[in-house]
Amino acid sequence: MKTRHPKGLIVLFFTEMWERFSFYGMRAILVLYLTKETLGANPGMGWTDTRALALYGWYTMLVYVMAIPGGIIADRLLGQKKTVFIGGVLIAIGQLTLVMDSTVAFYTGLALIISGVGCLKPNISTMVGGLYEIGDPRRDSGFTIFYIGINVGAASAPLLVGYIGEVHGWHYGFGLAGIGMLLGLIVYAWGQKYLKTVGNYKPAKKIHGTNKHVPLTKIEKDRIFVLLVSFLIVIIFWAAYEQAGGLMNLYTKEKINRIVFGWEIPTSLFQAVPAIFVIIFGTVVAGYWAGRQRKGKEASSLFKMAVGIIVMGTGFLMMSGAALQAATGVKAMLIWLILSYLLQVIGELSLSPVALSFITKLAPVKYASIMMGIYFAATGLGNKVAGLVGELATHAGALQVFTGIFIFCLAFGLLLLVFFKKLKTLTHGAEDIQEI
Ligand code: PHE
Numbered sequence: 489m490k491t492r493h494p495k496g497l498i499v500l501f502f503t504e505m506w507e508r509f510s511f512y513g514m515r516a517i518l519v520l521y522l523t524k525e526t527l528g529a530n531p532g533m534g535w536t537d538t539r540a541l542a543l544y545g546w547y548t549m550l551v552y553v554m555a556i557p558g559g560i561i562a563d564r565l566l567g568q569k570k571t572v573f574i575g576g577v578l579i580a581i582g583q584l585t586l587v588m589d590s591t592v593a594f595y596t597g598l599a600l601i602i603s604g605v606g607c608l609k610p611n612i613s614t615m616v617g618g619l620y621e622i623g624d625p626r627r628d629s630g631f632t633i634f635y636i637g638i639n640v641g642a643a644s645a646p647l648l649v650g651y652i653g654e655v656h657g658w659h660y661g662f663g664l665a666g667i668g669m670l671l672g673l674i675v676y677a678w679g680q681k682y683l684k685t686v687g688n689y690k691p692a693k694k695i696h697g698t699n700k701h702v703p704l705t706k707i708e709k710d711r712i713f714v715l716l717v718s719f720l721i722v723i724i725f726w727a728a729y730e731q732a733g734g735l736m737n738l739y740t741k742e743k744i745n746r747i748v749f750g751w752e753i754p755t756s757l758f759q760a761v762p763a764i765f766v767i768i769f770g771t772v773v774a775g776y777w778a779g780r781q782r783k784g785k786e787a788s789s790l791f792k793m794a795v796g797i798i799v800m801g802t803g804f805l806m807m808s809g810a811a812l813q814a815a816t817g818v819k820a821m822l823i824w825l826i827l828s829y830l831l832q833v834i835g836e837l838s839l840s841p842v843a844l845s846f847i848t849k850l851a852p853v854k855y856a857s858i859m860m861g862i863y864f865a866a867t868g869l870g871n872k873v874a875g876l877v878g879e880l881a882t883h884a885g886a887l888q889v890f891t892g893i894f895i896f897c898l899a900f901g902l903l904l905l906v907f908f909k910k911l912k913t914l915t916h917g918a919e920d921i922q923e924i
Pocket residue numbers: 508552638642840864867
């Protein structure tokens with residue numbers, strides 16, 4: 489059995505790490521920049537919170553929705569490898585455009601970043617899948633490693649870009665995010681020699697001179713049905729999980745006791761906690777599932793995803809605990825929040841890298857990138873729903889919303905556990921392991 493991973497994985501790991509550094513760095517300061525008053529030191533745009541959050545919501549949704557055209561470009565025109573490069577260039581130009589202090593530059597920069605992420609993010613993920621043959625048991629762990637790279641970028645960016653942006657000037661922060669992307673491009677260009685066999689354009693068969701796509705077989709249709717169910721799972725997962733940046737963030741600021749050894753930890757630092765947990769527990773969770781698989785116990789992707797939703801949902805039960813304590817008039821203990829993030833991340837690690845890998849196993853090759861694009865668009869939709877759910881808390885109360893999320897995730901996860909065997913038959917053995 490091969491245990492070492494292809495060298496190309498390292499190249500994709502660092503390229504995506506820098507792209508996420510740029511993305512999460514920019515995200516960390518976007519709302520702060522928009523809402524900062526226009527006069528005084530390090531001036532911002534002077535927007536109201538509502539207006540800034542609305543733009544933020546659209547931005548986070550659009551970056552992932554643009555993965556659909558990004559996927560189509562890769563499938564129909566350029567292949568994933570070139571599309572990723574173009575995406576990186578667009579992001580870097582976009583971030584560097586934001587260095588300029590003007591409204592036109594601001595919107596142009598955002599539009600470039602949105603298009604760039606749409607070209608890069610889904611296609612680099614498909615390329616990770618392309619490094620492995622069908623049935624290669626290293627694929628899932630390859631995605632876990634890749635996912636750790638994502639989170640190294642996500643954990644360090646808010647700290648570095650956030651600090652530079654807030655203390656030295658927003659536009660320097662945007663510039664730093666741009667430099668991160670440039671470093672990613674350098675790694676990618678250097679590593680091309682390890683990516684010779686992946687991400688190349690495969691033209692559709694020509695029939696009567698036109699580019700007609702071959703009709704799908706019954707197996708492919710069944711698999712696409714399972715993919716659609718996975719998209720639903722993903723929407724629900726991220727709609728709950730993405731409370732972290734919104735409702736959980738505000739709740740931490742107002743209701744959680746953040747004083748440790750006499751020092752009050754700034755709220756924004758907690759945003760790095762989930763990413764740090766991913767880095768710490770990424771291989772532990774993957775190892776746990778691999779161990780189960782070796783023992784011949786159930787460890788299919790659908791099963792992991794169902795368990796992932798339930799475990800993540802349980803994280804919200806911890807927040808209900810915090811809300812019950814806060815209702816007594818004291819600030820809630822920090823441990824509730826930390827346990828909540830821990831459970832959310834364990835759930836994330838059972839679902840998110842697994843889902844990425846699953847898509848690359850199920851999608852017919854000719855639609856590989858577009859399917860990944862739709863998967864990311866589903867994430868974008870989940871992000872948007874998360875915002876709406878978070879808003880509910882202002883009317884319904886945080887306790888109700890946290891408990892509601894827990895109950896919903898538990899019920900949905902259990903439903904999946906009831907049906908996953910049926911769904912598994914529809915994958916027609918896409919996951920059957922062939923030891924190589
Ligand atoms: N942390 C993940 C990332 O940035 C969140 C995510 C998962 C985003 C899946 C999109 C799709 O990659």
